[in-house]
Amino acid sequence: MLTINNLKASVEDKEILKGINLEVKKGEVHAIMGPNGSGKSTLAAVLAGRSDYEVTDGTVDYLGQNLLEMAPEDRAKEGIFLAFQYPVEIPGVNTATFLRTSLNEIREHRGLEPLNGADFLKLMKSKMEIIDIDKSLISRSLNEGFSGGEKKKAEIFQMAMLEPTLAILDETDSGLDIDALKVVAAGVNRMKTDDNAVIVITHYQRLLDYIIPDFVHIIYDGQIIKTGGKELAITLEEKGYDWITNEHAALSNA
Amino acid sequence: MKASTGKLSTAEDFIANFDIHQDEIFLNNSNQYKELRKNAIAAFESLGIPSRRSEEWKYTNVAKALNRDWVQFPSETKKISPDDIDSCLIPGLDAYTLVFYNGKRIPFSESDSDSAVIKEFSDLISSDISNVVSLDLGSDAFDTLNLAFAIDGAIINVPDNCVLDKPLYLLYISSPDDNLFIQNRNVIEIGKNSEATIIEARISLSSSNDFQVFSNNVTEIHCENNSKLDHYQFQIKGQSGAASINKYLVKQEANSTYTSTNINLGGQLVRNNLEVVHEGEGCETNLFGLYHLIGNQHLDNHTLIDHKMPNCNSNELYIGVLDDKSTGVFNGKVLVRKDAQKTNAFQSNKNILLTDDAKMNAKPQLEIYADDVKCSHGATTGQLNQEALFYLRSRGISKKLALTMLMEAFMKEVLDKIKIKELKNFLTEKLELRLNVGDQGR
Numbered sequence A: 001m002l003t004i005n006n007l008k009a010s011v012e013d014k015e016i017l018k019g020i021n022l023e024v025k026k027g028e029v030h031a032i033m034g035p036n037g038s039g040k041s042t043l044a045a046v047l048a049g050r051s052d053y054e055v056t057d058g059t060v061d062y063l064g065q066n067l068l069e070m071a072p073e074d075r076a077k078e079g080i081f082l083a084f085q086y087p088v089e090i091p092g093v094n095t096a097t098f099l100r101t102s103l104n105e106i107r108e109h110r111g112l113e114p115l116n117g118a119d120f121l122k123l124m125k126s127k128m129e130i131i132d133i134d135k136s137l138i139s140r141s142l143n144e145g146f147s148g149g150e151k152k153k154a155e156i157f158q159m160a161m162l163e164p165t166l167a168i169l170d171e172t173d174s175g176l177d178i179d180a181l182k183v184v185a186a187g188v189n190r191m192k193t194d195d196n197a198v199i200v201i202t203h204y205q206r207l208l209d210y211i212i213p214d215f216v217h218i219i220y221d222g223q224i225i226k227t228g229g230k231e232l233a234i235t236l237e238e239k240g241y242d243w244i245t246n247e248h249a250a251l252s253n254a
Numbered sequence B: 001m002k003a004s005t006g007k008l009s010t011a012e013d014f015i016a017n018f019d020i021h022q023d024e025i026f027l028n029n030s031n032q033y034k035e036l037r038k039n040a041i042a043a044f045e046s047l048g049i050p051s052r053r054s055e056e057w058k059y060t061n062v063a064k065a066l067n068r069d070w071v072q073f074p075s076e077t078k079k080i081s082p083d084d085i086d087s088c089l090i091p092g093l094d095a096y097t098l099v100f101y102n103g104k105r106i107p108f109s110e111s112d113s114d115s116a117v118i119k120e121f122s123d124l125i126s127s128d129i130s131n132v133v134s135l136d137l138g139s140d141a142f143d144t145l146n147l148a149f150a151i152d153g154a155i156i157n158v159p160d161n162c163v164l165d166k167p168l169y170l171l172y173i174s175s176p177d178d179n180l181f182i183q184n185r186n187v188i189e190i191g192k193n194s195e196a197t198i199i200e201a202r203i204s205l206s207s208s209n210d211f212q213v214f215s216n217n218v219t220e221i222h223c224e225n226n227s228k229l230d231h232y233q234f235q236i237k238g239q240s241g242a243a244s245i246n247k248y249l250v251k252q253e254a255n256s257t258y259t260s261t262n263i264n265l266g267g268q269l270v271r272n273n274l275e276v277v278h279e280g281e282g283c284e285t286n287l288f289g290l291y292h293l294i295g296n297q298h299l300d301n302h303t304l305i306d307h308k309m310p311n312c313n314s315n316e317l318y319i320g321v322l323d324d325k326s327t328g329v330f331n332g333k334v335l336v337r338k339d340a341q342k343t344n345a346f347q348s349n350k351n352i353l354l355t356d357d358a359k360m361n362a363k364p365q366l367e368i369y370a371d372d373v374k375c376s377h378g379a380t381t382g383q384l385n386q387e388a389l390f391y392l393r394s395r396g397i398s399k400k401l402a403l404t405m406l407m408e409a410f411m412k413e414v415l416d417k418i419k420i421k422e423l424k425n426f427l428t429e430k431l432e433l434r435l436n437v438g439d440q441g442r
């Protein structure tokens, strides 16, 4: 589904991604971990099409298409969804109106009729139950004044509404209380099928108890320096990053 | 019949024009009003047309806009088609409607002229005027020019203890193909304990790159004790070809509420002067403004709130989006005089520039001479929030639609102040049309 090959990206002439290689097949769950500032959110943003980052090298193939050449909206229409680490507040844009616009743009791309008001409400209601999100949030301006946890829940609610093919969740667990974490994880698991894929970026092994990854990757200084199964996250939790970075340094020096 | 001689472009031309057209100007005037006009033209003569050296006109080159051969008293009066008038009406709005075409009131609806609150302009100029027209000629050249020449305008008199059952719609339409100089003088009286809504529309059907219509208007508004006026003004079309200067002099008596909502989407060069003075305690003043400028439109909003009395509130919010090479000015002055204790005065001006060529000059001014007051002001000029734009696009919303959504969201704060549903829908639609027209690859 997604093949990232030697991806390099810079911001303001500073190289942040230094040759990322990653392959995600349909039906898989990948976890990306790594210390602060290592480039996790940058990778997510480049995949979603943020133009602040200049891709200087490498390729990204998504369902047979050159992803890097597509506009952000076209990526979304093709099924890419990024749950932001820091969702932006947009005063004056009503959450429900926004979501209906978004959903109908994506539906149109898929050759489906736009949802009318009643059907849209019905769909919202069913997804709201799954994510257990307060319905008053939906009638407010997009993310405006939402608490940290509410913002994260709202992102997952959007994901549930839009049913992406490739979902990238950037630290969705940070800021969620333990009950919310379980609900959100259950929501993610529920939308998981053999035809879609999820990349979860997280600092904590705890989330991976609920969303069980097929692979765990460690990003360090703009590169994936280690890939393993879900037990890698457990080792990390016990030992921290030092043992991997030391090992990596030893390997690069050799 | 007089030939349409007396072309105008300089102050001297106007003064000569005054002599040439005395018959029209003085028709039905009381001696008092004649005197007033003569004093006004004399005052204009000494003031002259303001240049950009004048602090008040620093960013608005009015002399340049004036610099062509204007005709003030055309020998032939053109007719407007009913369809053209219809296109200027607000769908679904039931209102008392007055229509002015190229500065002249034209018959519109029989029933409306029956309304007791709508007077004739001749009522103003033929009677004792000392209590309606401000006799202080002041230092505003365009005000004196208007006073000297204006031979038509809306005269509205809402009696005491009267709540007007529907809005008054004052519709000023100007024509596309004359170099017309138009001056209307309006006088609005809201009696004690009375309430009214007035919607004022300035629609220029002009569409050339040269100025074809220049209108210089003055509206005097008097809100008596405990009265309430919702005053909407909007300008659409004519973003190339129409220039206008609109002055509003608002006098508020005790416990009155005056709310002005100014929506500017049209006109190539527009200057609004809005001056409000509190003559009694307990007044509330709300001044809202919204503008979306494109091409080489220029809009200059000058406001002054004169807090002369204690226990009054004022609240001012002007919001705008400037595209292309448009330019804007916001000059908002709040004056809190020594006696105006317990004043609350808030002012805010927010702008978004969509291009590098668009320019905004914002100058909020607070002058406070009382000590027990709550005042704040602020002005911001920035770019569109790129992070928000990316967020919307990352959800499958096209760049163009996302831009429209964000601009509408930005302007919503003022759009939401419009309490008349039909007017709000009408203007929202006009705004959306404009927002949808150009996506210059931002």
Ligand SMILES: Nc1ncnc2c1ncn2[C@@H]1O[C@H](COP(=O)(O)OP(=O)(O)OP(=O)(O)O)[C@@H](O)[C@H]1O
Residues within 6 Å of the ligand: A011, A012, A016, A034, A035, A036, A037, A038, A039, A040, A041, A042, A043, A052, A085
């Ligand atoms: N717009 C930018 N301008 C300058 N530096 C940037 C910009 N965006 C990211 N960076 C830098 O790039 C590096 C990687 O940032 P990124 O947000 O990808 O890290 P992260 O792995 O997601 O970290 P965290 O775990 O703290 O979320 C950081 O050093 C950050 O400061």
Ligand SMILES: [Mg+2]
Residues within 6 Å of the ligand: A040, A041, A042, A085, A170, A171
């Ligand atoms: Mg991050």
